[in-house]
Amino acid sequence: MLNQNEILAVRKLFKQFTLHVLGEKVITACENVSFVLRRGEFLGLTGPSGAGKSSVIKCIYRTYLATSGSIIYSHRDGRETDLACAPEREIIRLRRLDIGYASQFLKVMPRVPALDVLAGELRKKGWDMEQAGERAGEYLKMMNIDRTLWDAYPSTFSGGEQQRVNLARALITEPRLLLLDEPTASLDHETKQIVVRVLTEAKKEGTSIIGIFHDLDAMHCLVDRVFVMRAGRCDDAEVRREVI
Incomplete structure (x- = not known):
């Protein structure tokens, strides 16, 4: 015990x-x-x-x-x-x-925008769509993901951007x-500091x-x-x- x-x-x-x-x-x-x-x-x-x-x-x-x-x-x-x-x-x-988990590699459904990747985790916990989207935006901003990429597919992101999305997805539910x-x-050094x-x-x-x-x-x-x-x-x- x-x-x-x-x-x-x-x-x-x-x-x-x-x-x-x-x-x-x-x-x-x-x-x-x-x-x-x-x-x-x-x-x-x-x-x-x-x-x-x-x-x-x-x-x-x-x-x-x-x-x-x-x-x-x-x-x-x-x-x-x-x-x-x-x-x-x-x-x-x-x-x-x-319990949250972030592996070395981002694995998400194809053709799902970054904002929806994060919001989807909150939707599983019962959040409504608008609130989940707002919180997802806060986490993408916190991870310094450019606003122009929020409605883009993470598969098109750089490796560092994907890693930050992956971590944000694990953190957004506050495990x-x-x-x-x-x-x-x-x-890189700047991204590592974030x-x-x-x-x-x-x-x-x-x-x-x-x-x-x-x-x-x-x-x-x-x-x-x-x-x-x-x-x-x-x-x-x-x-x-x-x-x-």
Whole structure:
């Protein structure tokens, strides 16, 4: 059971993939991964490529189904849900109401304007069309997306613009838990500063965040603690290291 200052506990998380097209070859993505995320904390997840960072994030969001272990999420009212084995209906509800996720790549329906991409997330929560559109405009402005692009398709945007739209889509529902996969990757200095500022503000407002980073400069501007993964594992001593 989590205490009142904790929102998430990952315990002995283990994820394997069986590659049927390669003669049932088994690949271990992560094993025995354990950490706790405090309320309002930003935890940085780093380590070499292939260390299992994205697999951990995807198991939390339930894009991947954990092979074993538990992922305990604490609700506003103190109830707890194990995301590793919760019914799909509950996972969908939590994604709509509580848990945001921004991957490295923007994936949206084709021919949907940027404004509607964001407004659609609010419509899922019951917002009316006009209010959702207004709030979507505020977030696009906050992310410094030019007003002339709001009614354009994100597929025509630059990589940096797409990344900011992706992050805005994850933030617009004001999630309690936000999962980020390389939020500052391949961004120029000015754009990176926008993203750092927006994430800093989200943290100040109480959002608990886990972010994967290879950009160590950006990571140290944002996170409270660093979780270092190597070959699918983590050294407990490194999990506890505070960022100064």
